[in-house]
Amino acid sequence: MSSTSKFKKLAGISALALAGLTAANAVNAANWRYAHEEYEGDVQDVFAYKFKEYIEDNSDHTLQIYRFGELGESDDIMEQTQAGILNFVNQSPGFTGSLIPEAQIFFIPYLMPTDMSTVIEFFRESEAINEDFPELYSEKGLELLKMYPEGEMVVTVDEPVTTPEEFSNKKIRVMTNPLLSETYSAFGATPTPLPWGEVYGALQTNMIQGQENPIFWIESGGLYEVSPNLVFTGHGWFTTAMMANQDFYNGLSDTDKKLVQDAADYAFEKIIVHIDGLADKALEKIKAGSDEVTVTRLNDEQIEAFKARSPQVEKKFIEMTGERGKELLGQFKEDLKEVQND
Numbered sequence: 001m002s003s004t005s006k007f008k009k010l011a012g013i014s015a016l017a018l019a020g021l022t023a024a025n026a027v028n029a030a031n032w033r034y035a036h037e038e039y040e041g042d043v044q045d046v047f048a049y050k051f052k053e054y055i056e057d058n059s060d061h062t063l064q065i066y067r068f069g070e071l072g073e074s075d076d077i078m079e080q081t082q083a084g085i086l087n088f089v090n091q092s093p094g095f096t097g098s099l100i101p102e103a104q105i106f107f108i109p110y111l112m113p114t115d116m117s118t119v120i121e122f123f124r125e126s127e128a129i130n131e132d133f134p135e136l137y138s139e140k141g142l143e144l145l146k147m148y149p150e151g152e153m154v155v156t157v158d159e160p161v162t163t164p165e166e167f168s169n170k171k172i173r174v175m176t177n178p179l180l181s182e183t184y185s186a187f188g189a190t191p192t193p194l195p196w197g198e199v200y201g202a203l204q205t206n207m208i209q210g211q212e213n214p215i216f217w218i219e220s221g222g223l224y225e226v227s228p229n230l231v232f233t234g235h236g237w238f239t240t241a242m243m244a245n246q247d248f249y250n251g252l253s254d255t256d257k258k259l260v261q262d263a264a265d266y267a268f269e270k271i272i273v274h275i276d277g278l279a280d281k282a283l284e285k286i287k288a289g290s291d292e293v294t295v296t297r298l299n300d301e302q303i304e305a306f307k308a309r310s311p312q313v314e315k316k317f318i319e320m321t322g323e324r325g326k327e328l329l330g331q332f333k334e335d336l337k338e339v340q341n342d
């Protein structure tokens, strides 16, 4: 055989082998489905798209993302994930509280520090976050992949509020977990649990007189248009969680499990950069977009009056979650102390 025809034959074989490999990859390539609770460009959306970027750059799999409303409310996407219709979901503890009561720990006011770098270090290092919570989620058929902060909570009200007394007779919307209702009762208000889709309309029609959310969301959802008085109380952070259906996750190859874990780590690193300075930028946009907006930052003395009501919420948390909740809270506090002492 001449060397040219030998080469042609070899080239033919490797082309065949390559085609075979590509076919095998195509067979293994999956299209995964991921839903979250927010709109285009919001924090959960950025996280989801970074997760997708990593998955698609490092495998043949593809990821389809569904934003708020495309598949329903937060509770709907969680149900679809538990049923295996969706592979991944981002649901915030604000809504997970009824499924996993311990997730309500984030609503004990003044438990979390206000300083962002300490908060981030806590999410990175905490045993409660990285070891205890995955176990709790696992009992509900969920593989917890990441918990991350979105921004400090700010209250918006129909008039500026600086004391618990001024909250009296004000209906404040809360996400649908019982502990958050306890927090707003303790703050002197009348808590009103509502799914996200009803909040803007309820503020507009004065069915409720306020709500709480991070600034980027108050801006992107236009909440300041119907609830223009922003009050910085310093009482907590909006935290969220991203997870997979556990049967789906357990059925993945070790390579794909690592891919998914690495993609979640990658998205976390990107989100930390994304939220840095986000609140300030959003506040500037809000101020530019409305003359009605007022900004009240509670001073230390005013904060003390709200903080004094935190122990009663902590007590309720333990009543709702028993020994396990008590242990989790102990670990949470220990983890916080460690990052605050650094």
Ligand code: 6CS
Binding pocket: 037, 038, 074, 092, 150, 175, 195, 196, 212, 213, 214, 217, 238
């Ligand atoms: O208040 C809420 O319900 C929504 N807030 C944020 C920041 N993300 C999603 C959630 O549904």
